[in-house]
Each structure stands twice: as C-alpha cells, then as structure tokens.
Amino acid sequence: MISPTAKEIFIQGITKDGRTFRPSDWAERLAGVMSSFRPGGAFPGSYLSYSPWCVPTSINGVKCVIVNRELRNAEPMAWDFCVNFAKDNDLQVSDVSPVPPAPAMPKVAQTPVAAAVRSDPAAPVIPVDPPKTERP
Numbered sequence: 502m503i504s505p506t507a508k509e510i511f512i513q514g515i516t517k518d519g520r521t522f523r524p525s526d527w528a529e530r531l532a533g534v535m536s537s538f539r540p541g542g543a544f545p546g547s548y549l550s551y552s553p554w555c556v557p558t559s560i561n562g563v564k565c566v567i568v569n570r571e572l573r574n575a576e577p578m579a580w581d582f583c584v585n586f587a588k589d590n591d592l593q594v595s596d597v598s599p600v601p602p603a604p605a606m607p608k609v610a611q612t613p614v615a616a617a618v619r620s621d622p623a624a625p626v627i628p629v630d631p632p633k634t635e636r637p
Contacts, residue, residue, distance in 0.1 A: 507596030514564035528557035528564045
C-alpha cells in the first residue's frame, strides 16, 4: 500500500515472490516512456533525458524506479501508468527506500588507492600491498 503522504515511491525490480524482474533494462524503459512528463513540460530542441519525476536507479544491486508524487499532481494518468505497471508485473512497491545503504567498509579491509589518485601523472607508481590479516 502506498501512503497518500509519501513524496516518492520506489518500484523495485523484484517480484512479490522474490524473483528478479526481466528484461534487465525495464527501469530505463519505464523511465524513458515517462521522460516527456517534466516540470514545465517537454520543449522543442531539448535533449532526451529522464524526467526528474521518474528516475531509474539501482540501490544495492536492485534495479528501481523512483517516481515522485509531483508526477501525480501534474499528470495523474502518467502516475497511474507507473503504478499499474508495477501491479501488472507483480513488482514490489514501497514509499521508503527499499534497501538500506551498504555499510561502510572498515579501514582495515579497504585496498589502498594511493597509486590511483596522483597529482603528478608522470610520477612513478609505487605499488602498495593490502594489509595482511592473520588467520586463526
């Protein structure tokens, strides 16, 4: 159920029975169809881009489309199209971010990137070994 006060909904690329939704580019296709629905409307000469009201994304490896409630206010039929797309394809929909952000890796587990970030591209690259961890 979608809360009537939610500012945006998340349509996830996972069906209610836990399967990954196919085709793999479904989020980009849905957002592409909604690209002309934008604040101020589409205008001649503008480049193709996604609408700020319907944005494809991936959250922790799960394809999602974030649909802003402003789309409902501006174009109720476009909002209904997105919601019905999710219903017709048995996709999970929530009004909160579907997956919490991944926890930050501890400093010990991170691989040094000193060679990747250099101020002088002509400087020699000095390899840095990752920290060794002892095994019991």
